[in-house]
Amino acid sequence: MEMTQKALTIAGSDCSGGAGIQADLKTFSAHGVYGMSVITAIVAENTYRVSGIMDVSPDMIDKQIRDVFEDIYPDAVKIGMLNTIETMTAVAESLKIWQPQNVVIDPVMYAKNGSPLMSLDAIETLIKVVVPLATLVTPNIPEAEEIAGMMISNIGDMKVAAMNIHEMGCQAVLIKGGHAKGDATDVFYDGHKFYQLTTSRIQTKNTHGTGCTLSSAIASNLALGYPMADAVKLAKAYVTQAIAHALPLGQGNGPTHHFHDLVQKKKGVSS
Numbered sequence: 001m002e003m004t005q006k007a008l009t010i011a012g013s014d015c016s017g018g019a020g021i022q023a024d025l026k027t028f029s030a031h032g033v034y035g036m037s038v039i040t041a042i043v044a045e046n047t048y049r050v051s052g053i054m055d056v057s058p059d060m061i062d063k064q065i066r067d068v069f070e071d072i073y074p075d076a077v078k079i080g081m082l083n084t085i086e087t088m089t090a091v092a093e094s095l096k097i098w099q100p101q102n103v104v105i106d107p108v109m110y111a112k113n114g115s116p117l118m119s120l121d122a123i124e125t126l127i128k129v130v131v132p133l134a135t136l137v138t139p140n141i142p143e144a145e146e147i148a149g150m151m152i153s154n155i156g157d158m159k160v161a162a163m164n165i166h167e168m169g170c171q172a173v174l175i176k177g178g179h180a181k182g183d184a185t186d187v188f189y190d191g192h193k194f195y196q197l198t199t200s201r202i203q204t205k206n207t208h209g210t211g212c213t214l215s216s217a218i219a220s221n222l223a224l225g226y227p228m229a230d231a232v233k234l235a236k237a238y239v240t241q242a243i244a245h246a247l248p249l250g251q252g253n254g255p256t257h258h259f260h261d262l263v264q265k266k267k268g269v270s271s
């Protein structure tokens, strides 16, 4: 029988299905990876607003993580929305026990419509407790500005911010350029080298879930055995296709679309 690769998302639930846990599971599935989920918060949201957040208790977060890891140990973990200091601490303490190999952290702070998804007082815990857990951290430009404590207005600034964030103790950094003007250029830094990943900007308002899609595609590729730089490049190609096929659903920012044909593979890597 073929080996089944497994990925876990630790994130918030988006009832409208475009971001969070729901986007992550769809992405894992499109990659042929078995998906599991630990829910950190239930978010009442849709394509244009967030109307409520209910945080899951730290005890229930611990139990969910334990029940996953002691039974079906994931090959990669993606972390998304962690709203509070207590949520961050619970996830960090549990992951220290279970020691997953590949941890992709999307430091979610706002929804596409600007609604906050992380408490303002949690930034220090994010930096001190969460970022050091990451094999890769994937902030967008506003998140990288908050974490690195600087303004970002060009590719040079993205590189400086990536170095600053790398010094906080993660292994690699990908700053996403979705919020910039012009081409969609992401900057990847592995502690030694910079790589620029550029695609032309797709003219669409349907970008709900782009960051979730990208980070869970990277986690899928790591679970499938790709080295980090390849995992990032293939995931960028996947998210570009998922945006190109985004669904014009809802009244706000429609969701990215997921299906197996969007997944590209690199020659020479078995999966």
Ligand SMILES: Nc1ncnc2c1ncn2[C@@H]1O[C@H](COP(=O)(O)OP(=O)(O)O)[C@@H](O)[C@H]1O
Binding pocket: 139, 140, 141, 176, 177, 178, 179, 184, 185, 186, 199, 200, 201, 202, 203, 204, 207, 209, 210, 211, 212, 214, 236, 239, 240, 243
């Ligand atoms: N309109 C677009 N056209 C092409 N790529 C995009 C577009 N918007 C975002 N992206 C890409 O989608 C990914 C997610 O980026 P971004 O939207 O900045 O993240 P987030 O969802 O966390 O705000 C990045 O690879 C970015 O370059």
Ligand SMILES: Cc1ncc(COP(=O)(O)O)c(N)n1
Binding pocket: 011, 012, 013, 014, 019, 020, 021, 043, 045, 080, 081, 108, 110, 111, 112, 117, 207, 208, 209, 210, 211, 212, 213
């Ligand atoms: C539960 C949840 N998690 C994350 C996001 C941000 O999604 P994205 O930045 O990918 O649009 C969201 N809107 N809801």
